[in-house]
Amino acid sequence: MSVATKPKLAVYKFASCDGCQLSLLDCEDELLAVAGEVEIANFPEASRAVAPGPYDVSLVEGSITTAHDAERIQQVRKESRVVVTIGACATAGGIQALRNFKDVREFISLVYARPEYIQTLATSTAIADHIPVDFELRGCPINKYQLIELISALLRGRKPNIPKHSVCMECKFRGTVCMTVARGTMCLGPVTQAGCGAICPSFDRGCYGCFGPKETPNTSSLSAWLKDNGDKRPDELVRAFRGFNAWADAFRKESEAHE
C-alpha cells in the first residue's frame, strides 16, 4: 500500500487521564506495524505534526464535561468517517461521572478559590450521548490487544473479535478459580464485560468492573447474592457499582437502588 492511500488516523482527547490513548503508544511491538498501515495524522500526544482532516478513523478518548467539548465533538464527527470511542470515560462518562450523582456547583465552591472562573457542565457523559459512534471500545484503561484487534479489523473491513460476554468466561479460559465461590470475595465479573483478560481475579482481587456492564447484566441478582452471602451493606454495594463505569446505565441503576 503506498503512503498516499494509507488510511488516516486521528486521536482526540476529551475529559480523561490520557491512559487510553497512551495504550496506543504502549503497543511497542505493534506500533511500527500500526504506523506502517495507517497515517497517524493527528495525535498530539505522539507528534506535533498534524495533518488536516478529514480522517478515516478517529479514536476518541474522554467524556463530555464542558459546553466547549460538547461543540468540539460535533466537529470530530464531521471530519471522521469512523468514530471509535476508547475507554470508560468516552463510553460511560468515566470516574468523573460521579459528579452526576451530586451537585457539581457545590464541589466547585468548595474546591476553587474563584468558582466564577470555572465553566463546566452539570454532568460527565459518554461521547455516544452527543454524536453517533461507530464502535465503543471499553475499559479503564482499554486493552491494547483489543485496540490492535479493532484497528486490524477496521483495516480489513472485517468484524472485530471483541466479545460482550462476562469476565467469568475469561477466568475460566485461563483457569482462574472463581473467588466468589471459593472464598466469598466480592467480584463484579458476572456482570462485567470481558476484555481485560480477567487480570484482577488472577491477582487475588475481585473484578472492579472496569470494562462496564456486559450484555444483559443481571446486577440485581448479583447484589442480592452479595448481600445474603457476602454480608455486603447497601453502601458497599453503591460503591461497588460506582466505579469507572458508574454512569453506565445498568451500573447506575443498580447503585441507585441501594442508596
Place this chain on the structure above:
Amino acid sequence: MKILERNNFHRLFDVLKESGFDIIGPTLQDQAIVYDHLEGVEDLPEGWTDEQAPGKYRVKKRNDKALFGYVVGPTSWKKFLYPPRQKLWSAQKAGSGFEVAAEEGVPQKMAFLGVRSCELAAIAVQDKIFCGGSFVDPHYKKRRENVFLAAVNCAEPKGTCFCVSMNTGPRALGGLDLSLTEMIEGERHYFFLRSGSAEGEKVLSRLPLKDAEGGQQKKEDALLEEARRHMGRAMDTRDIKRLLYDNPDHPQWDKAAERCLSCANCTMACPTCFCSTVEDVSDLTGEHAERWRKWDSCFSLEFSYIHGGNVRQSTKGRYRQWMTHKLASWQDQFGTSGCVGCGRCISWCPAGIDITEEVKAIRADQPARAESP
C-alpha cells in the same frame, strides 16, 4: 484386585512418567483443588478435602492424610481434551493467493490421575459428541487417543454430588485404564487397584503390588455403598424428557431467570458442555490470518446470533435452552443425558442456582401422569 501400599504410591508416578505420560491430576491451587500437571505424589492435595454447596466451595484440612479425600473441583478434564482456545489453522499471503498451514502438532501423551466416575461418564459423553458421529473432530481425537485414564472411586460424596441419580457413580466402571480405591484404616494406608485395559495391565505389572486377601473386596463394597447413600443431592429423572418438553412456559423458568447472571460459569465448569465459536483473526498487515476455536456458551447473546438477530434474547430463554438441552434434547441428539451429576454447575454458579431444585420445582405441580407405556 491388587493392593498398592501408600509408601509405594510414588511408583505409580514413576511408571507413568517412564511410559512417556505427562501426569495431570488434582492439586491445591488458589484455595481450590484443580487439575494441573503433577511432578510427583507431593503435588497431590494430601490431607485436604472440600465442602460444597450451591455457589459455595471451600477447601478444608482433613484429620488424615488421604490423597484423594475430596470430590470434583472447578476444573474438568475437558480443559485438556478440548482446550478453551485452540488454533485450527493459519494462512499466509503468497502472491495473489494465500497458503494455509494446518496445526499439526502431536499432543503429548497425558495420564489423567484421579478421574471420578462422573467424569469418566462425562468423557464418554464428549467422546460420543466429538468422535461418535459422521464428523469426527480431529483435534479432540488426536488428544483423546493419547490419554491414559486412572480413575479413583469416590468414597466421600459432597454437598452438590448426585451421580447416583444420573447412574454414573460412585464406582468407576467402564472406559478406564486403571481404577483405584483409597483405603485408610488407622495407621494403614493403601490402595486397591484394578486394570481396565491392556495399557492399564502393563502399568500394573510394573508396580510393587500384593494380592488382595479374601474379604477385602467386601471392605471396598461397603465403602462405596456408604458413598452411594450419602449423595448431597438427588434428581428425579423419571420421564424427564417429557417433563421439560411439556413445560416450556412453566413459571419456574422466570424464577430461575431472575437469579441467573447469564455469566456462563455453569457451562464453562460443566464437563460435557462442548459449544464453541470460531474466530477469524488477521494481523495489522493483512499478510497473516488465523482461525481459532474458543469455548462459547448458550448463555452468551452472540451464541444464538443468526442473520437478523439473536434467537434467545432473554435470560429465561437461555437458561431454559441450557437445562432442556442438558437433560432432555441431549438424549434425542446423542442417546444419553448431558448431565453426569458432578454438581459443578451448582457449586460454581455465583448465584447458587441448583439444577436439581429447578427440576424439582417444575415437577412439583405436574398432574399425576399415567405410567408411560
